[in-house]
Amino acid sequence: MTDTRIAVLIDADNISPKYAAALLEELAAYGVATVKRAYGDWTTASLGGWKSELHKHGIVPFQQFAYTKGKNSTDSALIIDAMDLLYAGNVEAFALVSSDSDFTRLATRIRESGKRVYGIGARKTPQSFVAAVDTFIYVEVLGQEGEPGDADEAPEEPTTPLPNLQSLLTRAVNATSDDDGWAHLGAIGSYLRSLDSSFDPRLYGSPKLAALVEAQPYLTTSGGGSSGVRVGLKGKTTARKAATKKS
Structure with missing residues (x-):
């Protein structure tokens, strides 16, 4: 706060x-x-x-x-x-x-x-x-008081489909990652917010961005604590690290 x-x-x-x-x-x-x-x-x-x-x-x-x-x-x-x-x-x-x-x-x-x-x-x-x-x-x-269908609620109207999650997260990792292919979770969150002001992990069934990222099979995570969580695309971080060692 x-x-x-x-x-x-x-x-x-x-x-x-x-x-x-x-x-x-x-x-x-x-x-x-x-x-x-x-x-x-x-x-x-x-x-x-x-x-x-x-x-x-x-x-x-x-x-x-x-x-x-x-x-x-x-x-x-x-x-x-x-x-x-x-x-x-x-x-x-x-x-x-x-x-x-x-x-x-x-x-x-x-x-x-x-x-x-x-x-x-x-x-x-x-x-x-x-x-x-x-x-x-x-x-x-958001949490709410009362139940759906309250007398004061207007009839439901069509909603805009959610953006494709894999496309969003892949773009975010690519845009914020270092040379080794890893991106900090905080940087990913900031990028997603700048890309779409309405982005919210709760729309995709997760209370936090970290939980949402960890649930994606095409992503891998590392670290935590004071250093923060890092995120990479599966198969991409290993390849980039190997290329660095050869040079």
């Missing part, structure tokens, strides 16, 4: 309240949520599930009436507040909690000002928004 101050701005119209505790716990690994706000029309029955979560987690509700049918005024309210917070300079990072692509330009604008941006949303989130943030976290990998 770091002392980075994070403004957590939640589009309550777009995210189920059952993820409230889990998303805040996830963000605690990146910093301290000094601002926690949720936006929506709290007079509607559809947001009823959020009300208990607001009190439980100290999230401040911001009322935004839908002035015109079919228009989402919640997005505008969140964007205006985000810009106010940006110019106030009291936070170092923003967490935009939504699956809505309307926040794509907001994310890029905040990053242009040198602030870090985290996105949290469902797998249905458009790629434009996912790519606009530094790190995107899918709610499907």
